Amino acid sequence: MSATLSQEPLVALLGTPNCGKTALFNLLTGSRQKVANYAGVTVERKEGSVPLPSGRRLRLLDLPGAYSLNAESEDEVVTRGVLLGDVEGERVPDLLVCVCDATQLQLNLRLVLELKKLGQPMLLALNMSDLAEKQRIAVDLQRLSELLGIPVVRTVGVRRGGANELLQQLDAAGLTAGPRAPAKWSPSSLDDIVDTHKQVRHLLEQVVQSPSLDRRWDEPFDRLLLHPVAGLAILAAVLFCMFQAVFIGAEAPMGWIEDGATWVGEWIGAAMADGPLRSLLVDGIIAGVGGVLVFLPQILILFAFILALEDSGYLPRAAFLLDRFMGKVGLSGRSFIPLLSSFACAIPGIMATRTIPNRHDRLVTILIAPLMTCSARLPVYALLIAAFIPTQTVGGVFSLQGLVLFGLYLFGVLGAIVVAFVLNKLFGRNEHHPLLLELPAWKLPNWRNLSLGLYERAKIFLRRVGGIILTMTIVIWALSSYPLGADGKPLPITESFAGMLGKWIQPIFAPLGFDWQICIALVPGMAAREVAVGALGTVYALSAEGDAVEAALIPILAQQWSIASALALLAWFVFAPQCISTIAIVKRETQSWKTALGMTGYLFALAWLAGAATYQIAVWAGLG
Incomplete structure (x- = not known):
């Protein structure tokens, strides 16, 4: 009504x-x-x-x-x-x-x-x-x-x-x-x-x-956290610890989910006779959806940190701290919170730019928001890091895998800074206005709110797993299983519709070291980043023979890919355009298809160049 x-x-x-x-x-x-x-x-x-x-x-x-x-x-x-x-x-x-x-x-x-x-x-x-x-x-x-x-x-x-x-x-x-x-x-x-x-x-x-307000109890904390040098070091340390926790804290629950998916696949495989339905369930749904579901613990740990930082009052202080630095690339501190929100998902991050009063700053923030590593990219990063980066510590303290993940997030942020600087040169840089911001009182995170927030994020992720990811996994299975041969049996996957599509677009990505299987995963990955993992799981499950069908995806990739190709794919996903929903929300927020498609074009170009450069350098270094 x-x-x-x-x-x-x-x-x-x-x-x-x-x-x-x-x-x-x-x-x-x-x-x-x-x-x-x-x-x-x-x-x-x-x-x-x-x-x-x-x-x-x-x-x-x-x-x-x-x-x-x-x-x-x-x-x-x-x-x-x-x-x-x-x-x-x-x-x-x-x-x-x-x-x-x-x-x-x-x-x-x-x-x-x-x-x-x-x-x-x-x-x-x-x-x-x-x-x-x-x-x-x-x-x-x-x-x-x-x-x-x-x-x-x-x-x-x-x-x-x-x-x-x-x-x-x-x-x-x-x-x-x-x-x-x-x-x-x-x-x-x-x-x-x-x-x-x-x-x-x-x-x-x-x-x-009220008590005398001459000196608040939290003033010493604010002086330290807002210090131009110490404050930045603390912010970097907080973010670094967050990415370390994503790998260290999620290792056990990820193992439980992976073992459960493997057991279900083996049980169904043993209980059913060979045929299309068995292949759909084992090679398609379980291999594809199970390969994505395993990353739920890492996503929840990432969001637990973000929600706790937000509820405690730290995020506005981080925005204030970064205002001077962001002003040097033509942004204001108000851009920080929308950009940080984009680490969860670019869609709410782009919508949060509505609070930026300056139209120029708002447009630049929208155009660089997709360069923040959203949670949908985390399954791809985690898969490739687990396959190619050894599980060892650096200095006896830091996880090497966590360091690489932190580097990928940092790589995206640095790319956004460079793009913002270039866009401001192209659009004409506005005068930087210092940020005036109310700093909320410090408080302990509300555990009820934190639990509800994590519940909502888990529900959103599982809804995506049961919706777009399941749908695209079934589509990939169908494209990889058909057409049938003259005898009514499946042809080798290289002769399937998916194999033909992968071989058709593979020359475009040859300078990045991508084979046809990787190219297949890139296409449905436009619908949702996590689908790329499910697509790889389905393609390699159908490519495998015998007992290798139920094998986990990580050792398969470690065996069949070169390190150079894996690094190039990581570089591609750092800069590649977000999902179709993000492109649509950019159009809605800017009221311009020209802006949305222009953003998509520059991200594709940046991703291709970064992937090609990474692959060529890695091959030159003997990692090919």
Whole structure:
């Protein structure tokens, strides 16, 4: 049902970034959410249904975070537009719920005072009240409510029952759905801003009691972590440890999954007679899907680090730390978090560029985001590293395989830096504006949020395994098994449709040392990077004879490939275009097929050159 036709009251949830607004939205709505885009723009629109204690329901709209109605970024423009009735298909909310971080009222109250001037019904939710109590920050809610002239409630967005008081207040408000007149608003002048700061100071003096803020307990940590030299060294060490853990911590569970897949394949192979169905199950599905599923532990370890760093408050500090360096290649520190998000998947990373107010910086960030190594590339990296890099330590401490993985991620980052520098030269470099960023308070990661985040990532990965990867694996099996010979039996795989396709495109990749089997894997790898592993598993399972059919893929590759070819394939995947979904999202975000196809073209060229150079150098070094 559209926003204008719904008979349920519409409540808008808004606040500054890092105030816990989205956590509160998730607590209130649970799984009763639907996500779309606002008309004409790429800003995400999140709406949920909230049951009230009385049994009535209301619609809750999670507006993008904004520091002020004097908007800069596309997200902030949408937030202001919804409040003023300027967004197509969106009616003016019946009530505003402004979420404030109870530990950072001096930053959040400015937005509250701006919203009050709109004259719309409003309620203030003091979120993170539990953290405020731990920091001995006392807020007089009744006095604050009297001074502001609006209801004020406490909330804890990460705790069950943390929004009960808010729900009761919403229920008591007796909201009804109906058309409301748009508010009137004009940009704040310098005098208005100064006056707002004075009002905030007056409110704080009246309602907040807290320990002396002359010296915060975390200042020594911030001085160290934000130091231009020590901070960068610590950031590099954190990322290095993350990649070490990906290999060291995942070794045992990967072995369990691999043994399980091998056992299932052997059991089915022994229980069924030879034929197409047995070949599909053993050589196709189990060899292909099982070869991808084995990398789930590594993906979960990688995401555990990223989610913990995000929840602790370290990521905004890393963005601030890298601002000066990124400015030298024409980017701002705001590009850091979208680029870091791209290590998980380029799609949310590209969508996160909406928070970058400068259109030039946003475009360059979008174009280099695919160079960040997404989690879909991890199975390919892990497979080739396990096959060709020995399991030994360097200096008695560091895993050589972990070092190589770290190097691949670093290679992608360095490539992105060079590309950003070149793009800025081509587009005309803008003046670098220093980054102004609110640093959230340090906190221990919330284990419930971390567990839910890992559960969601595992569900997404398994859905891909059961969807696109399974489908493409079956397609590869069919192409590798047909046509049949005159006697009705499968021909050698070299004479199959897949073999013919691989041989047809192999001359293009001959300078990279790729044989026809590798070329076959590159084609479905465009649908999803992990499919390349499944495709190799299927192709080599069908190529094998006798007991070798059930053999693991890693020793097969180690035996049949040269180190030079493996290194060239790693270099190819560092720079190769992302999946088709990423290309589509670039088109949607930039509103330009020219940009999306141009990005795809430069990535293909870069990947081919990197792979060819790597192969030729490796052959020259005697690794061919």
